[in-house]
Amino acid sequence: GSSTTDAANSYSYDYNDYSTYSTEGEKTNDLYMYKVGKVSLPKNTKTSFQIFSYNLAYKDVYEVNLYDVVNYSYNRAVGNDPEQKFDVYHSFKVTNSSANPLTTAPVFVMDENLQPLAQDQLKYTPIGSDVSIQLSRASDVIVKNTEEEVNKTETTKKYGNETYVKVLLKGSIIIENLQDKKITLSVDKDVTAEVTEVSDSGKIKKAGKYYGLNPYSELNWEITLAAKEKKSVTYSYEVWVRSK
Numbered sequence: 001g002s003s004t005t006d007a008a009n010s011y012s013y014d015y016n017d018y019s020t021y022s023t024e025g026e027k028t029n030d031l032y033m034y035k036v037g038k039v040s041l042p043k044n045t046k047t048s049f050q051i052f053s054y055n056l057a058y059k060d061v062y063e064v065n066l067y068d069v070v071n072y073s074y075n076r077a078v079g080n081d082p083e084q085k086f087d088v089y090h091s092f093k094v095t096n097s098s099a100n101p102l103t104t105a106p107v108f109v110m111d112e113n114l115q116p117l118a119q120d121q122l123k124y125t126p127i128g129s130d131v132s133i134q135l136s137r138a139s140d141v142i143v144k145n146t147e148e149e150v151n152k153t154e155t156t157k158k159y160g161n162e163t164y165v166k167v168l169l170k171g172s173i174i175i176e177n178l179q180d181k182k183i184t185l186s187v188d189k190d191v192t193a194e195v196t197e198v199s200d201s202g203k204i205k206k207a208g209k210y211y212g213l214n215p216y217s218e219l220n221w222e223i224t225l226a227a228k229e230k231k232s233v234t235y236s237y238e239v240w241v242r243s244k
Contacts, residue, residue, distance in 0.1 A: 023051060025100055032101055054098040059184070062141055063132060064088045066189040070147045072169060073192045073214045076241045078149050088141040088185070091132045096125045107133055140178040141185065147171040150236070157240060159213050164240040169193070173233050177225040189219040193239035200233045213240035 025034040036049045064087065069080045092109070096102050107122040118135040125131040147169055155166040171191075177183055195204050195217045207216040221233055 025051070032103055052098065052100055054100075056097060057095050059093045061091050061093045061132070062088055062138055062183050062185045063091050063134075064141075064143045064185065064187055066143070066145050066173065066187065068191050069145050070169070071192060072147075072149075072167065072239045073211060073241055078147055078169070080146055082144065082146045084144060086143045086145065088138040088143055089134045090136050090138045091134050093130055093132050093186075094125075095130050096127055098127065101126050102131065109133060109135065141183065142174075142176040142178065143185075143187070144174045145171065145189070146174075156243065157213065159240070163243045164213055165243045167239050167241055168236065169239065170234060170236045173221075173235075174230070175223060175225060175232070176230040177228065180227045182224065182226050185221075185223045185225060187219075187221040187223060187233070189235070191217050191219070191235075191237055193217060193237040195219060195235060195237045197236040198233075199235070200231075202233065202235065 023034050023036065025032050027033075034051050036051075039047075041047060066086055069084075070078050072078065102122055102125040104124045105122050106119065108119050109117040111117055118133070120134045122133065123131055148171075150168040150170050153166045153168065157164050157166075171189075173187060173189065175185060175187070177185075192211050192214050194215055198204060198219060198221075200221055200223065202219055202221045205218045205220070207218060209216050217237070219235055223231060223233065225231060
């Protein structure tokens, strides 16, 4: 045990090995509640309780999020800056293999020497899911995104009182790794349209919501780049726009 003394009181407490501490929790509506038992604190003191401790696997990754740069369904024209650079973040992707969900909270990252690396917000992560913890902005990984109109078709469709025409577009994402090491870059791209083709084994997901005739689509690539390597990935999509 240990003891602590202040001007008026002397008390003792048992040592607890917090590196292996755990307690059971239970889901209550949208909250996850843990019981820490009866607590008694001396006057004018404070404490904190570690709920559980667990070793989790992580991957060292880089991430970039690309919004709908052209938004053709709304603007009805291509207008993008080919020199615009998008923020890339160096992150840890953590897999929650514990027996508990990770609830939304600040997260503090330290290295093996207990030196601080970063502070971020940990998002709610169910058991078995992944979550990204941002470490820093990676200025030495360059990402650009451009799009071009391929064809304005003769295909039309009535929606409400308007006539819409189908337009075909193609996008390119240019990635350059200026570092002296190999990296993995996770690229997320949003587009308000029907995606028809992606290169480099990209994945397509529809979010299940529509803006008029156009679905909201999410694209993702996991791209490996060697030191000083430059790559380009592409995607094609169809979008309905008002004919006048």
